[in-house]
Amino acid sequence: MSAPVAGRLQTALDDFFADGAPGAVAVTVSGGGDSTALLLAALDWGRAQGVVVRAVTVDHGLRAASADEARRVAALCASHDCPHETLTLDDFEPGPDLQARARAARYDALKAWGRRNEMGVILLGHTADDVAETLLMRLRRGAGIDGLARMAGRFGAGPAFGRPFLGLGRATLRRHLAECGVAPIEDPSNDDAAFERVRVRQAIAALDLDAGALARTAGFLDDARHSLARRAADLAAGIVTEDRGDLLFDRPALLDLIENEREQARRLLLAALRWIGGDGYPPRTGEIDRLLAALPDGGVRTLGGCVLWPVAEGRLRVAREAAATAPPVPVGEVWDGRWCLDGPVGPGLAIGALGPDVAATPWRESGLPRRSLLASPAIRDPDGALVAAPLAGLSAGWRATPRRAFTATLISR
Structure with a gap:
């Protein structure tokens, strides 16, 4: 492995763990190029830092070759003295929204495994190419700034998931593997145009778009998202009051935001609905916009498992909807x-x-x-x-x- 490539991967891991590394780190390894490159780099990093690195593979059982691929990952791990475990999802069924459901099931299984094994963080092999593809997929759906912003480098807790290679391209990780003499497993679904991500990946190649530039754009949008979030927090401190699980908005101030800073009004109300109604799928943009349009007229409104209505002293109360x-x-x-x-x-x-x-x-x-x-x-x-x-x-x-x-x-x- 050439020094520049090795250095870039190790620097990315150093930056990810700049605030301190946990005692044990897990790497999710499918056998594909990105996750295998992450595993090899993490093992080098772990040996240098004195950190235990383990590997885990999730077998959804959706392809006949998946069990053999998991065994190949296990053999690779054994050759590098890396503990490995395969999680088999026996009850996972194919059908609509296959990739989304597989992803949700995979994360649930990984989190449960991580808790059992007291993992501090579980690393994922997402790259700048994934950031670019996600940006275009969300752009197609008309996402706002938060949706278009770069995916989080770290998310969740107990254990957290981490993406240390969001600043590196897929080609860099492939060079890593080639110089290590390791051939990745090629998943045929990565070329199946039935999946949206594959179609977007193919479109990026066909249009000769620079995935790195798209990823940088997502990074700029993430900076904007963070700035808007801080502004929203400052606004909330002045116009929102917690009242034993409910939220009370200064209604005139909120209506002024709807008129003059609609993005901040949208951001505050969406945050209120999620804080009270839970962290599941948030209301769609159209639903929030209809709520913003209706609030000046008063009356009782419901959305996202919450109920909103004007109360005395010029305030708007947001509470949990009992039926939800x-x-x-x-x-x-x-x-x-x-x-x-x-x-x-x-x-x-x-x-x-x-x-x-x-x-x-x-x-x-x-x-x-x-x-x-x-x-x-x-x-x-x-x-x-x-x-x-x-x-x-x-x-x-x-x-x-x-x-x-x-x-x-x-x-x-």
């Missing part, structure tokens, strides 16, 4: 994507929505609207009897708090 809350979970787990409850734990206790049991509480003394309290967290015993509803004035020693502050969601995406 999550099912009960055992005490000790986060409920409805955001609520953490502390109190006198007992056997069989569960957290769920207060719902009609609000009638059994002194809710009028809480100062919260009944509409908000219907969706607030409540503790019940194994027979379903209400034990506590801390936000509705029936604390019984329990306390309910959102797992993170609203403003943190504006700048930590």
Whole structure:
């Protein structure tokens, strides 16, 4: 391996772990060129840093050759004294949205494996070419700045996923492999035009587009995204107040943003809906735009599992929609994507929505609207009897708090 190529890969890993490396690092390896190059570079880096590097392969079972490919990865790892494990998704079925569903299943399996094995980070072999392809795919869908911005270099927690090679092209990683004398596994699906990413990749080649330049554009958009997010956080500090799980907007200030800084109004409302309604798929751009158009007229609006309505003192309240809350979970787990409850734990206790049991509480003394309290967290015993509803004035020693502050969601995406 030539010094310049080796140096670029090692520098990328050094930069990724600039804040300190965890005790154990995993690399997701399919056997393809990008992930195999990442594995070899990570092993060199790990030996130099004294960090344990492990490899993991996910076999979706969608192709007859996938099991053999996983064995080939295992053999490569064994030849480099790298621990390796294959995760087989026996219950994964082909069908619509195959790549998206496979990706979601893969991440779920990897995260569970990472937790079991106490991995600090799981590395993925995405490159600048992936950034370019993703930019064009999202551009086709009319994505905004956040959607067009470069994919995150690090995301998730417990363990985190990392992409240390977003600044490197696929060709650089292939040179790495060639100079190491390693032939990657060629996945035939990478040439199957039935998949959107393959069609975009082929279009980039046919139009002689510079994937590196496209990736740099995505990087500039990420800088813009970050700047807009900081501006949104500053605005939120002045016009948004948390109220026991609800959000109160200064309505005149929000309407002014809708008129004069529509992007910031859109950003704040989307963040509010995600903070209250969960981190699943956010409302579509058209839905948010229709909400922005309707808010000046007043009235009750629903979107993204939330309900919005004007209240006294010129404010707009955003609360959880009771019908959209999550099912009960055992005490000790986060409920409805955001609520953490502390109190006198007992056997069989569960957290769920207060719902009609609000009638059994002194809710009028809480100062919260009944509409908000219907969706607030409540503790019940194994027979379903209400034990506590801390936000509705029936604390019984329990306390309910959102797992993170609203403003943190504006700048930590």
